[in-house]
Amino acid sequence: MKRKEKEWYGKDMGLAVRMVLTTGLLILVYLAFLTILAQFVEFFPLLVIAAIFLFAQYYFADKLVLWSTGAKIVSREERPELHTIIERLCNLANLPKPRVAVIDTPIPNAFATGRSQKKAVVAVTTGLLSRLNNEELEGVLGHELTHIKNRDVLVITVASFLSTVAWFVMRFSFYSSLFRAGSRDRSAGAAVLIFLVSLLVWLVSFLLIRALSRYREFAADRGSAIITGNPSALISALLKISGQMKRVPSEDLREVEGMNAFFIIPAISGDTLMSLFSTHPPLEKRIERLSALERAMEGFHEIY
Amino acid sequence: MKFIDALLGRVRPAASKTEALFSITTAYTTLETKLDIFHADVAGICFKIIPSTTFERLRADLGELLTLTKRETATEYKMVKDSFGYLWIVLRDKDFEDIVTTMHLISNTLIENGFGESLLSSVFKFKKRDKVIYMIYNYKSGNFYPFIPMGDGRHRDEQYELKLGTLLRNELPVERDVEKWYPMWDIPL
Numbered sequence: 001m002k003r004k005e006k007e008w009y010g011k012d013m014g015l016a017v018r019m020v021l022t023t024g025l026l027i028l029v030y031l032a033f034l035t036i037l038a039q040f041v042e043f044f045p046l047l048v049i050a051a052i053f054l055f056a057q058y059y060f061a062d063k064l065v066l067w068s069t070g071a072k073i074v075s076r077e078e079r080p081e082l083h084t085i086i087e088r089l090c091n092l093a094n095l096p097k098p099r100v101a102v103i104d105t106p107i108p109n110a111f112a113t114g115r116s117q118k119k120a121v122v123a124v125t126t127g128l129l130s131r132l133n134n135e136e137l138e139g140v141l142g143h144e145l146t147h148i149k150n151r152d153v154l155v156i157t158v159a160s161f162l163s164t165v166a167w168f169v170m171r172f173s174f175y176s177s178l179f180r181a182g183s184r185d186r187s188a189g190a191a192v193l194i195f196l197v198s199l200l201v202w203l204v205s206f207l208l209i210r211a212l213s214r215y216r217e218f219a220a221d222r223g224s225a226i227i228t229g230n231p232s233a234l235i236s237a238l239l240k241i242s243g244q245m246k247r248v249p250s251e252d253l254r255e256v257e258g259m260n261a262f263f264i265i266p267a268i269s270g271d272t273l274m275s276l277f278s279t280h281p282p283l284e285k286r287i288e289r290l291s292a293l294e295r296a297m298e299g300f301h302e303i304y
Numbered sequence: 305m306k307f308i309d310a311l312l313g314r315v316r317p318a319a320s321k322t323e324a325l326f327s328i329t330t331a332y333t334t335l336e337t338k339l340d341i342f343h344a345d346v347a348g349i350c351f352k353i354i355p356s357t358t359f360e361r362l363r364a365d366l367g368e369l370l371t372l373t374k375r376e377t378a379t380e381y382k383m384v385k386d387s388f389g390y391l392w393i394v395l396r397d398k399d400f401e402d403i404v405t406t407m408h409l410i411s412n413t414l415i416e417n418g419f420g421e422s423l424l425s426s427v428f429k430f431k432k433r434d435k436v437i438y439m440i441y442n443y444k445s446g447n448f449y450p451f452i453p454m455g456d457g458r459h460r461d462e463q464y465e466l467k468l469g470t471l472l473r474n475e476l477p478v479e480r481d482v483e484k485w486y487p488m489w490d491i492p493l
Contacts, residue, residue: 016312080458080489084388087486091424092352094318094444097483134389150313219313226315229354229422297356 012222019215023159026208030162033201037169040190046172050165058157062099062114062121069111071101071123085134086122086141093142093227095149098122108132108241110264112144113153120148132237139224139234140241140264146223152216159212163205169198214281221286222293231290231297238264238290242283317421321446322411324477328428328439328448329404331475335430339471341437344429346493347403348394349410352422353385362417366393369413370406377402384492390424392492403428411443427451429493435461437468439476440488447479448472451487458489 057064065071076083083100090097098112098120108128114120122144124137132140147153173195225231241264309316335341353359363383370381370393380396393410397403407426414423423443430437438451450468452461465485469478479485 012314016314019312076487077458084486084489088352088388088390088424091442091444091486092318092421093315097486134387138389146313146315149315150310152313155311216313219315223313223315226317229352229356229359232355299358 015215015218015222019212019219022208022212022215026159026205026212029201029204029208033162033166033197036197037194040194041169046165046168050161050168054157054161054164058115058153061153061157062119065111065113066101066121066123069103069123070105071103071121073099073101073121082124082129082137085138086145089138089141089145089227093145093149095145096120098145098148102126102129110140110144112147114148115153117148117151122148128241131240135228135230135233136237136240138228139230139237142224142227143220143234143264145227146220147216149223150216150219152220155216156209156213159209160205163202163209166198166202166205170195170202173198210279213279217280218286218289221290225290225293225297229297231294235287235290235294238283238286318444320411320415320420320423320443322408322415322443324446324448325408325411325426325441326404327476328441329401331439331448331472332400334472334475339432339468341430341432343400343403344431344436344493345398346394346396347407347426347428348392348491348493349407349426350386350390350392350424350488351414351419352424353389353391354419354422358417359419359422362414362419363391366410366413369409373406373409377406379403379406381406386490386492394493425488427488427491427493429491435464437464438488438491438493442479442484445479445484447477449479449485451485453487453489458487460487 066073074082079100079102082102086100087097089095096117098114098117099122101121101123103109103123103125105125106127107125108131110122110124110128112120112122122141124140128140129137173191176191221234224234228234308314332343336343367383370379373379374381377399378397379399379402382394382396384392384394386392395403395406397406411423411426414420420443425443426441428439428441430439435452438453439448440451441448450465450472452465452468453459454461466482469482469485472478
């Protein structure tokens with residue numbers, strides 16, 4: 001069967017290159033860190049501790065996030081429309097259907113989590129369901145389904161592994177250098193050095209992971225546009241959600257602050273944080289890219 | 305390839321399969337002769353409406369194509385939009401094979417014009433006395449599954465669905481994963 005490829009899908013080489021570059025840098029930083037660490041300490045136990053810590057976080061990702069956000073799994077009978085929209089999108093994109101959860105809060109938002117495609121959960125807030133129309137909702141759900149398809153929980157967990165080790169080492173060496181502050185032996189100096197190195201590694205890797213996370217967001221927006229064929233609906237949803245985000249009182253926002261990395265729009269406003277530290281790209285950039293897709297889709301040739 | 309795609313965060317549109325569509329014709333012989341299940345002279349093809357001009361043109365072209373087909377095979381058609389923003393082309397014909405052929409033609413026209421990934425499913429309506437039986441074809445998996453709604457309460461006759469699934473296994477590619485036997489309520493057929 002001959003099949004006409006739609007040109008507007010493009011490949012987005014720019015995004016792929018940036019992702020590879022970020023991951024490469026992260027690996028370099030980690031390798032350097034391990035090499036330096038090996039000079040001074042027996043780091044194997046630390047690796048094991050960090051591995052257990054992260055694996056637990058990864059393994060229980062769905063339960064942890066559901067519990068901390070108060071999301072409730074809903075059956076098909078409880079939310080038939082939501083289930084149907086998700087089923088149809090999954091069918092179109094040939095993806096397994098995730099479990100569906102709803103959070104009872106007026107803040108419009110959505111997230112996806114879970115360690116594997118089978119364990120995945122897509123959660124939406126009641127605020128989102130009441131404010132978005134079906135097409136906008138599809139856009140948001142397409143974004144979350146792409147996160148699941150791309151295994152973003154796994155990607156970010158793996159990327160964070162040695163960053164977590166660096167964090168442990170930093171804390172450990174800080175206390176141990178306090179301990180030995182009086183005795184001016186070599187080990188005190190070494191502890192300070194390890195502290196500084198791990199601090200640096202932690203900072204750099206933190207920034208890189210955040211950058212990677214922002215690229216994954218762009219990828220999810222793109223995926224949503226490809227699955228739904230309607231980039232403009234996602235733009236309109238993003239605008240609605242972010243407009244609402246600014247208006248809701250901050251007490252409510254603090255409650256959801258912890259789970260930012262998974263949300264479609266972070267619950268704390270970007271103004272307070274530098275964009276470097278942000279898990280999500282700025283709204284204008286996301287809209288710009290989606291608009292480029294919309295133009296390409298209508299045959300205005302400027303593949304992004 | 306799947307691994308690299310996931311790593312780079314790429315989504316590829318899922319391709320539609322149409323080859324298995326014709327197997328419903330052979331399966332129908334079995335349904336008719338062994339199970340007293342008859343076709344209800346109607347079937348529908350369901351795909352997502354893409355808000356682009358290319359798609360609008362294709363929709364108009366499909367209309368013309370179907371008007372031409374009607375002259376040859378007397379297959380009636382109508383287009384209905386459902387509440388989820390999907391378009392249904394409902395085909396009506398006493399001749400089951402004509403319906404399947406037209407269905408195949410529509411699917412391939414969509415695929416050739418680059419909208420294969422918008423294809424959701426084809427639904428064939430059958431009757432066994434008062435019982436309405438739908439056979440749903442999923443374009444992405446290339447599999448069929450039965451769907452039998454009961455009453456108004458959104459219940460389905462799961463027992464008979466499972467039985468049909470087992471009975472038809474040799475005639476049709478039946479979806480093995482029962483979790484993917486998604487219901488389709490309010491089918492406009």
